[in-house]
Amino acid sequence: MREYTRYRAFYCGLCRQLRSSYGIGGELTLTYDMTFLVMLLNGLYEPEENRRQGRCGLHPLTKREFISSETTAYGADMNVLLAYYKQLDDWQDDHDPKGLALSQMLKRKVRRVIGRYPEQAETVRNCLKQLSQMEQDRILDPEKAADLFGKLLGRIFCWKDDAWQKPLYEMGFYMGRFIYLADALADLEKDRKQGAYNPFMEHAPSPEEAKVLLTTCMAECAARFETLPILRDVEILRNILYAGVWSGLPWQDDEERSKDVE
Amino acid sequence: MLSKDPYDILGVAPYATDDEVKRAYRELAKKYHPDLHVDNPLAELAQERFQEIQEAYDTVMQERASGRPHSYQSGGNQSGTYDPFGFGGSYNNQGYQNNQGYQNNYNNYNNYQQRQDQYRGNGSNNDPCNCCMELWCLDSLCECMEAI
The missing domain is CATH 1.10.287.110 (DnaJ domain)
Known part of the structure; x- marks a missing residue:
């Protein structure tokens, strides 16, 4: 219970940071993945934590805890970077007006992030561009696409240029692959019905193959994680890596428990 | 060295x-x-x-x-460090398709599955949210978000 509240406090801390640094545009980009990164880096570098009690707009009735640190600021910057380029692609590809609105809101502030983290910015921009191009050209190559997203997340995971770059990059890479493949597989049926692009639309793996594919990604990610000298919040991070990431996905249960799925 | x-x-x-x-x-x-x-x-x-x-x-x-x-x-x-990215200078083993790399993958997969049982097995104990059954439920409309 205490572990869950700490995770939520970091999530709330990240949301608050996004709001204060980037306004409502920033708040809307919040994802859970960045909370994981914030806690991962927080555990590795153990920076000073800023803890406050307060209320938030979405849940005005109860007081909650907000935890933030240097890593929160980095997570917020990366969150916005990712959202900005993603929305830009959405506008350019589909002329999705939401995309334009969001990217306009963030434009000025994103420039600062790009200035501060040019390598991350370049990687994010290039990878998303290539992914977008594959989609445009209807290229069906899930491995290549997953690798692109892996490179993107891998680069984002590298906050500092130090001895932890390699394991962090690899963690991000494999987690990125997992996220991309899991999303694609989970959306396959829906995309097929709508005639939408999905890298698996012509050759879908069987459920068993999918499970192995995804498990391999997380196994490699977790292996790197276990080599990091993390003690703070290590159980929360493990919970996410070994169980949390599978939440809502159909490939987690064994035959015995498969009755409970759906 | x-x-x-x-x-x-x-x-x-x-x-x-x-x-x-x-x-x-x-x-x-x-x-x-x-x-x-x-x-x-x-x-x-x-x-x-x-x-x-x-x-x-x-x-x-x-x-x-x-x-x-x-x-x-x-x-x-030791040699045989699995480095598919050709990342660091000290990792000069380029032949990562060798047995050692394969063995590492196999170990990683097994270790992962073992830990999965550990963390999933305790799922119901760690899950504070009864309404949505999600371990890390952050759905803004879910009641569990109100409980501290």
């Missing part, structure tokens, strides 16, 4: 738990981190020590990850 047993450098026994190794590393790293010795005449010494500690930690963790028992006679950086 390490000239001393990495466990001696870290100041822990070879049978120390992973957490004990990590704790020992963190304490030593904190002491000898270069940022702390910028104006210190002993800065170079601290830097050497810091690098030694880092290498010792890497050696121990890699050894443990590959499931090899610790035998110091072999010494130094």
